[in-house]
Amino acid sequence: MSNLSYNNADMAFKSGAANPVLAKLYLTHGIRAEAMNNLPAEDRAGLCDDVTYLIETAGRPSDREMATDILLSLLRHAETHLKQAVAERLSVLDQAPLRLILEFINDDIGVARSVLKNSPVLNDLDLLYIIQSRDSPFWQAIAERQNLGENVVETLVDTKDIETAKVLVENTSVIFSDYALGKIAKLASETDVLNDCLINRSQTARGDFARKIYEYAGDALKQLIAENCGSLSKEVSRKLDEVLMEFTEPTPHHFMPSASMIKAAELFMEQGKINKTLMLNTLKRGQIASFIALFSKFTGLPVAVVIAMLQQKNGRSLAIASKANDLDKTDFLMIFNFTRKIMGEDYLSASHVGATLAYYDRITPDVAKRLMNRSKV
Template identity: 20%
Template sequence: MTAAASLQTFSARPAAPTGAARAAAVSPSDLLSLARSRTTDDRQRLLLALAAMCDATPPQGQVSPVMGEIFMALAAQAEHDIRRCLSESLASAEWAPPALINMLALDDIEIARPIIARSPLLQDRDLLKILVEATLEHHIEVARRPRLSGVVADAVIDAAEPATMTALASNRTAEISEDGLRRLVEQSRRIAALRAPLTRHPRLNDVLAGQLYSWVGQALRQAISERFRVDDASVGEAIDAAVLSVGPQRTPSVSVDEPNVAEREEMERRLVAKLQSAGQLRAGFLIRAIREKRLTLFEHGLATLGGFSVAQVRSAVMRSSPDALCLACNAVGIDRAVLPAVLDEVRKLTDGWPGKTQGANWAQMTLSPAAAAQEFRALIGAA
């Protein structure tokens, strides 16, 4: 949908804000008076009118930096319905300011969805940022994006979020590598929703089909058999051998679908490494990880962002005083205001560590990040 068409559609909505409903009628001669106005309605009309003009006569390449700043300033003040209309208008535009596109991609999901799905201006680094900073609904839209690159597909798999991986498995145009597809098939052992889309995936090969065949239902087995030659006897023998090898040692409380701890930690390490290489690993990611009860992801992220070893971070976690962990958090930019909540979440996952034999030395949080990192290494080294 073009910006002009969006304006006409938007102007026909009874519930549209006053002023925005008349945006389609704005002529170039009215733009100056709209720019001089300070009212919210006029600023919204100006925003949509500028978008319509640029869409009708696209600039060569991107709009000028000044025009980009005008778009950003106006969009930041616009109401939800205006931003949604703008998002639909700019979703396919090649001339739109990249900063505006990124802002809309991180907005409410109703606003972000068309941008994530269609904008040619979103780069891999932008999509990785969405995976770090936005909601699960945003992550699902990223996984559904047509012709998704292998770098972003790997990041989706590394995060191991069932709904996002299922969306990726259903995306026939995503550039999923053979290793990535293998990891999805392995995840399908515990995530039933992955099995059906993987059964139909165009990149599924004989080897992966045989692996998938061993834990899907009868209907999906038939679908696999129609595409591949699968030896039922060989599959049955493999399953029996696996059961016999672990059966006597397995306790009833352990589920056969329980993900391997070492495998999950390796996936989290890969995710952290990818975010770091893309420049998207930040303190906010660590806070989110610990709030989601993902301690090993928090530890790997803290170690990578601070330039520490994972062993040093885990040593700080298991100390009788929280001082070392506070220093590490300070070194990576975690604000003092949220640090008590971070400590509480860590303690819930570690049976009370770091201990409370001494209260945290909050004076350490006034150190610069570099000084805090140096103090952390000295403290851990002294131990």
């Protein structure tokens, strides 16, 4: 503390008498703006530290209120970094004065973020008001809170803000209602920004989350096509159902692509459209069976060999196929990581990934091509 000691403050609180420390601070500095303006920055920082401590340890509401008046006056003339420090300190305090918390929220997001994310003083009604009155950076901070209420989640989703939706999906404590899932699915159908976090969330939720998202997206897609194109032919309807099923149904353990997936891959190959961008985007959407069909045509390897290759935990066969087909290290690593996630593999350690990349670096294109030729039948 600055010129006060914690021991003296504690003794004043325990005596049961009027708090002399607070009384002196109030009389000396009080809530007079001119007194705050004349304080050097170092003294103001010390006083903020003193008064924040008194708020944290005050045993009586009257003492806490007096300290709050003093701190509010100090903060109105404080530098941003000092406000941030006090906000972070009070953001985890169960009995932090609501007036102080609201003062932080009315400041810039740099000051408000910690209380928006953590303060137990804010209830759902407070959060709903903040969502209505502030903008995306404030919504994102609220979306990081643990155990958000259903109304708050739905209101955040209703903002249609992609970055806020991304934070919500990444927050594994958030429970989405059917209404919120439908809204998230609509956003996911309009942008690729949510792809990675949807896949990551699906792993922690054992796949249920992503499947529900795509169920909603699938229904919306069918409705949109029907509204704009009239009735679908049986062939188009069957292909659409097959694509949606790949998203929504639990994937078979062997990840075998269907005949139509293989036919589609053949057509892409004939048209020269199979490239790393197409394959990686297919993986990012979680379409592992379609990726296997594409990768089979891209490498010239049988589907069964590709499946066995992707199930190999050390990634060496995939490294050989990547090197032989001019996929660089970044492409190889992305395919390796995405297939591990989609197949439900446990977390890969840095040493595991490092060993896999080292193998990719060691093998030459010529050796990789010779090994590949042995696998083609």
